[in-house]
Amino acid sequence: VIDHDLNDFIxxxxxxxxxxxxxxxxxxxxxxxxxxxxxQDVFVSLMTAKKRPLTEEHAKAWLIRSVIxxxxxxxxxxxxxxxxxxNEEIDEAYTSIDGGLDSTVTIDAVMMLPxxxxxxxxxxxxxxxxxxxxxxxxxxNAVTVGSDLRRARKKLSEILKEEI
Amino acid sequence: xxxxxxxxxxxxxxxxxxDIENVxxxxxxxxxxxxxxxxxxxxKPILAAALAVILMFTAGFGIxxxxxxxxxPQRGILSEYPYELYAMNNGIFIGGGYIDAxxxxxxxxxxxxxxxxxxxxxxxxARNIPEIRIEYENGIVLDxxxxxxxxxxxxxxxxxxxxxxxxxxxxxFVITIDDESTDIELTEIDQSxxxxxxxxxxxxxxxxxxxxxxxxxxxxVFADYVGKAELLDDLGLKDIGEYNAVVDWxxxxxxxxxxxxxxxxxxxxxAGGDGHGNTVNNRFVIFTRxxxxxxxxxxxxxxxNAPVVPVEDKIVKNRIVRIEITNISLSYFFEKSDEAIPxxxxxxxxxxxxIVPLEITVTDSDILKYRMISASFENGEAVVEYESLSGDExxxxxxxxxxxxxAMSSGRNITADGKKYIHFALKNEEVKTxxxxxxxxxxxxxxxxxxxxx
Numbered sequence: 001v002i003d004h005d006l007n008d009f010i011x012x013x014x015x016x017x018x019x020x021x022x023x024x025x026x027x028x029x030x031x032x033x034x035x036x037x038x039x040q041d042v043f044v045s046l047m048t049a050k051k052r053p054l055t056e057e058h059a060k061a062w063l064i065r066s067v068i069x070x071x072x073x074x075x076x077x078x079x080x081x082x083x084x085x086x087n088e089e090i091d092e093a094y095t096s097i098d099g100g101l102d103s104t105v106t107i108d109a110v111m112m113l114p115x116x117x118x119x120x121x122x123x124x125x126x127x128x129x130x131x132x133x134x135x136x137x138x139x140x141n142a143v144t145v146g147s148d149l150r151r152a153r154k155k156l157s158e159i160l161k162e163e164i
Numbered sequence: 165x166x167x168x169x170x171x172x173x174x175x176x177x178x179x180x181x182x183d184i185e186n187v188x189x190x191x192x193x194x195x196x197x198x199x200x201x202x203x204x205x206x207x208k209p210i211l212a213a214a215l216a217v218i219l220m221f222t223a224g225f226g227i228x229x230x231x232x233x234x235x236x237p238q239r240g241i242l243s244e245y246p247y248e249l250y251a252m253n254n255g256i257f258i259g260g261g262y263i264d265a266x267x268x269x270x271x272x273x274x275x276x277x278x279x280x281x282x283x284x285x286x287x288x289x290a291r292n293i294p295e296i297r298i299e300y301e302n303g304i305v306l307d308x309x310x311x312x313x314x315x316x317x318x319x320x321x322x323x324x325x326x327x328x329x330x331x332x333x334x335x336x337f338v339i340t341i342d343d344e345s346t347d348i349e350l351t352e353i354d355q356s357x358x359x360x361x362x363x364x365x366x367x368x369x370x371x372x373x374x375x376x377x378x379x380x381x382x383x384x385v386f387a388d389y390v391g392k393a394e395l396l397d398d399l400g401l402k403d404i405g406e407y408n409a410v411v412d413w414x415x416x417x418x419x420x421x422x423x424x425x426x427x428x429x430x431x432x433x434x435a436g437g438d439g440h441g442n443t444v445n446n447r448f449v450i451f452t453r454x455x456x457x458x459x460x461x462x463x464x465x466x467x468x469n470a471p472v473v474p475v476e477d478k479i480v481k482n483r484i485v486r487i488e489i490t491n492i493s494l495s496y497f498f499e500k501s502d503e504a505i506p507x508x509x510x511x512x513x514x515x516x517x518x519i520v521p522l523e524i525t526v527t528d529s530d531i532l533k534y535r536m537i538s539a540s541f542e543n544g545e546a547v548v549e550y551e552s553l554s555g556d557e558x559x560x561x562x563x564x565x566x567x568x569x570x571a572m573s574s575g576r577n578i579t580a581d582g583k584k585y586i587h588f589a590l591k592n593e594e595v596k597t598x599x600x601x602x603x604x605x606x607x608x609x610x611x612x613x614x615x616x617x618x
Contacts, residue, residue: 014188022181036182043191106172125169126176156168164168 010047013059018043020127021067027122028071028115038070061137068119068138109159110152117152120145266350268331278306278331296326297340304332 018039025035042063053059110121123134131149135142153164266280280296298306306328308314314328335350 010191011188014191015184018184018187019181023176023179026176026179032180036187040187040191047191104175106168107175110172121172122176125172160168162168 009059010043013046013056013063014043016056017060017063021063023126024064024119024122025067025071027110027118028068029074030111034074035071038067038074041070042066061133064123064137065139105160109156112159113152113155116140117148117155120148121152121156124149276331276333278328280326280328294342298328299338299340300332300334301336302332302334306331 021039021042022032022035025038026032029035029038045066046059046063053062110118113121119138120134123129123137124131129137131142131145134140135145138145156164266278268276268278295308297308306313308326308328313330314326337348338345339348340346
């Protein structure tokens with residue numbers, strides 16, 4: 001891949017996947033600024049890596065896996081503090097519809113799940129990935145992903161009081 | 165199910181994410197600043213830096229808004245940029261907290277960020293921190309309510325940080341909080357004063373003593389972002405714990421390379437009477453062997469003449485463990501050997517070329533062949549997942565670390581009694597928890613792993 005092709009390739013990946021990668025990190029970190037940091041770190045890594053995925057399909061899996069790992073790095077970082085935004089209203093992380101205070105009920109519920117279940121739910125329900133695709137992207141066993149999803153559904157049903 | 169999926173998508177779609185064009189520019193700037201990437205783009209570093217500045221101007225303020233995260237001197241970013249520490253002539257009370265030091269960090273383009281730290285005794289006070297307004301003689305005003313120019317984070321441990329971007333190069337300003345204005349003069353602190361100046365011998369171990377000049381919270385700021393790491397490094401100690409920035413400013417557990425435990429604290433003397441130790445000469449770092457032997461010194465002389473502090477045998481006896489995963493560098497605890505390794509430095513498995521098969525030898529058992537499929541560190545536990553290469557076992561999940569309860573209550577601290585838990589699952593998705601005294605764990609990535617326990 002020569003330089004200008006690389007630029008084009010990564011620009012396309014950014015346009016197509018950046019928001020999803022941020023959301024994926026958000027599922028782990030619960031903070032939009034940290035999530036954007038993690039996503040940007042991953043794209044910078046992609047640009048500077050000596051070996052990088054050459055197809056878009058592989059790149060998406062690479063990005064997902066990398067941003068999950070980057071998020072874990074951020075969480076365990078010694079410098080990391082359990083911080084909230086200065087303007088603490090969590091709703092400010094979201095675009096309000098019609099200027100009203102809009103619900104984040106499902107996100108709140110998902111955030112109560114263990115991290116790996118959160119990721120599985122995100123990739124399955126938001127990214128519409130199959131269990132096999134999730135397993136491949138996250139480098140986890142498909143059986144494990146499946147059981148994570150089962151447990152997540154059960155827990156979400158309890159929290160949301162509806163069948164998931 | 166459909167309802168959940170659509171609700172979930174709708175809610176996540178409303179997440180505010182930076183404009184993609186700005187993000188593109190940010191990433192190009194960051195990547196261009198990297199030498200290895202400069203080669204990819206055919207830039208020389210200086211041209212890359214120039215490009216960054218040009219891009220910032222041409223892309224307008226939106227790009228700066230995206231970049232501010234990049235500049236904010238937090239979580240290690242500070243060390244990448246030049247910074248200056250300043251003491252304030254007047255300390256300021258702010259909503260139950262106190263400010264008397266600032267940090268100024270310079271980004272690549274010469275712009276600076278001024279970080280003002282408000283420290284609170286009570287966490288609940290930090291939850292309602294007020295807006296602050298800073299006015300310079302030349303009429304420039306910085307207002308914390310301007311979220312484009314003031315990026316702030318509040319820490320649950322009890323201090324708030326106001327990060328102002330685009331700060332004038334002046335050390336005089338008026339700060340206004342709740343309609344009360346105070347004239348501020350900043351004095352740069354000579355960071356060389358923070359060097360190691362004295363060596364104290366305690367129980368035959370030489371410990372270097374840091375004098376703590378400057379006022380009030382200055383060292384809290386310094387220790388938070390720079391001092392602790394340097395201090396531990398200079399002492400040859402490895403920090404394994406969170407520290408409480410409110411009560412003692414710096415209070416962490418550390419180990420030397422033969423497994424001795426230290427509690428390191430910074431005495432926050434209240435001689436100033438304001439609850440924040442706003443005096444100069446009587447704060448010292450305190451080193452002890454284990455928390456039960458906490459020793460406090462009120463002066464350097466007293467520290468130098470301190471009696472020997474005995475090492476508790478039981479701490480050494482029960483010190484476990486050796487966990488070592490090379491290459492993948494999963495986690496490490498401590499043992500009575502010459503080679504203690506810092507706790508938990510998990511690299512990015514996704515960035516490694518391939519996942520290499522791993523053999524695990526469990527003592528008194530068969531050799532089991534597994535392939536590592538993930539590694540992470542959560543809630544005080546190192547978690548490694550393997551899948552079987554040799555049989556019909558579903559997978560193995562090996563959790564190494566303290567119990568979840570302990571981890572949740574003490575961050576990443578490892579309990580001193582050495583009691584650890586392994587969660588081990590074979591042929592079963594349900595993870596069994598086996599509490600045990602772990603004697604040693606040595607996992608040689610790519611070759612073998614040996615786990616002994618009693």
